[in-house]
Amino acid sequence: MGEHIGSIIELTVDKIAHGGIAVGRLDGRVVFVSDAIPGETVRARVSDDRKKSFWRADAVEVLQPSEHRRDHVWSAAAIDRDPRGRAGGAEFGHIALAHQRELKRQVLAESLQRMAGIESDVVVEPLPGDPAVNGLGWRTRIRLHVDDQGRLGPMASRSHSVIPVQDVPLATAAVQAATPFAERFLGLGTLDVIAPTTSDPRLVIGEQKPTVIRELVGEREFQLDDTGFWQVHRSAPVALTRAVQEAIDPALFDPRAENLDLYGGVGLLAAAVADRFGAETRITSVESDERATDHASENLAEWLGASAETGRVDRWLRELDAGASAADRDRLRAATIVLDPPRSGAGSEVMTVLGRLAPAQLVYVACDPVALARDVALAAEAGYRLARIRAFDLFPHTHHVEAVATLIRG
Template sequence: MGENTGREVELTVERIAHGGISVGRLDGRVVFVADAIPGETVRARISDDRKKSFWRADAIEVLAPSEHRRDHVWPVASIARDPRQRAGGAEFGHIALSHQRELKRQVLAESLQRMAGVESDVRVEQLPGDHAANGLGWRTRIRLHVDDEGRIGPMASRSHTVIPVTDAPLASPAVQAATPFSERFTGLGTVDVLAPTVGDARLVLGEQKPTVISERVGERTFRLDDTGFWQVHREAPAALTAAVQAAIDDAAFDPRAANLDLYGGVGLLAAAVGDRFGASTRVTSVEADERATERAAENLAEWVGAAAVTGRVDRFLRELEQSASAAERARLRAATVVLDPPRAGAGTEVMAALGRLSPAQLVYVACDPVALARDVALAAQHGYRLARLRAFDLFPHTHHVEAVASLVRD
């Protein structure tokens, strides 16, 4: 850290940036400010001045508040606390819910315009129940960390410091009730608490061996490991199922084609495709996690044409390119490909391979707007354009936003 670390400055923040931080300027230098809202004037403390091009700072006092500022939904994360002692995981908790969605919209639209040259009037849709609950009580899973004294809590933002807490207001009532806030856990790194839709809430302590749970989405039940990936918001699996089904162009869908569900997890979106287009649907789910693939095979068993393959997506596509016969390539060109990559996105190699295989349409589920915009630009190099885009507030009181993009060949 340099000589400016710890210095307190007055800043007027201008706009929101990717990652949920606001942007201000100090003597012409960009300063990324946590816990401020665009339009506000704040007193901020410089936390990192190592870069020549920008500094980082934390708001410590609001001098001219935004009309959208609210009391923080989680006092342990509020601006009243020392920045080093603010709980992470609710970085938009001081902003009115409707304005949170507007800020997320701005980041998504700006990313698409800047990186892909695409103008978008996308809006961020709220999920059922969130307005009435003020964006609280939606998390069906939380991960808490253990400090040196055995107390549990989240880490502070951009830090490995554990902040002990006695509540978790973003968690569902069942998760909150099952969380052992007052207990001590020595020798453990993490404590996971989850409340599946089937059965009781449970704890997963440290590297505990996984057990199988069930989650219901509409009339369908999915089996998965309690340590495995599942959408966190109580309404997210149903919302994404419906969004993916709506994002597929019926006219371009061929149930007999070599349809793919990449980064498929336990088969949620492959099942969405199968439910939308019927018993004859062919779809292959590709997932790197072997245990998730085993669960996907069970969850997709009713479709004779469904399969679940364990493998990294980039390697799977590379082998497909190398080994596909002329008939298989034709089925791939007729295919619909659903992909739900991790936060880093699909990336250059995967998007290039998809471009060469040239499926009829791509339905891209994204949890990071910048990664999505980059991949939309990469797809454009292979003749795909963004035909439809929806965005969902799957993570109220955080900066995260989910998007579902339809990419079609011109």
């Protein structure tokens, strides 16, 4: 293996795969091709031939372009650059914005069909304002790496090579203006640039000690660490708050039940639930990061029945299951459980315990369509069905897509 790396091949790609890579065939072998669009014929340079069943390649010339091809929104990632020198992080930037959403829809629908046996007519909805600005200027947070000369840039795709840049067009104007592209940062690994809604942009250099910032979601304020997790799209916190509120079936919601917000972060979605259902709402947010849990306790303080606990969700649920009394189990069966797991999804252990606890409804917020489809299939084994699903383009010009799914018993 290795003798084909660097070779130029010519092929037509016919579909999009999970991860945003186009798929074609060459002499019967599957080839995953970056920077191509289904329907195109391209010349591509082989980058990986270690597997007998497939190769990886990067498009270097488009022979028959798709009608959806556009000039890349980021010159640092354009097809006329050597693939090893293309900036990562905007892998759909050469595709018309509406067609990006169609490709994401295809991946989500195909994942649900293949892994959960569900035929879905889900669409991917843009966030307000994005179509008018071609999906640019949405990132309120970026992380740049430092090369051996101290210059800032993203990594190249599937690489640890830093690509120095002078702009980041997916970032908001405030983030772009605050990014010190001309400076040198020798000896540092990373630089984060953050633009909170309530204060001026700030830099977080390397392993800098966290400081507390505040973010506005509608009229509600949340405190969190500047190094902590927060949705990066300027409109995502509001969009997800509303989506989760609308995903909950009010006929199945009991404010006195043992409602849970799993992988709860600083309490954004727990607050969304309590805001919709009122002051008497009982909900516990569970998060493994202790500092995030501390912030969640403050962010949820106005609701007497809301609390935050620190713990790994799988372990926390196991302990809950093992120690639950008959009365506890009744409250859990009446519960609404919101979960917003990391990209790897909740997984079999968490979904199995949730199936035993048998809550009235699950509201699953997913940033990975394959993980979501797998977990929907696991929930089906415990008697849950997918009642509704919406998808949102929280990450324009990338392959990522967010979905909010409601699972109910029966």
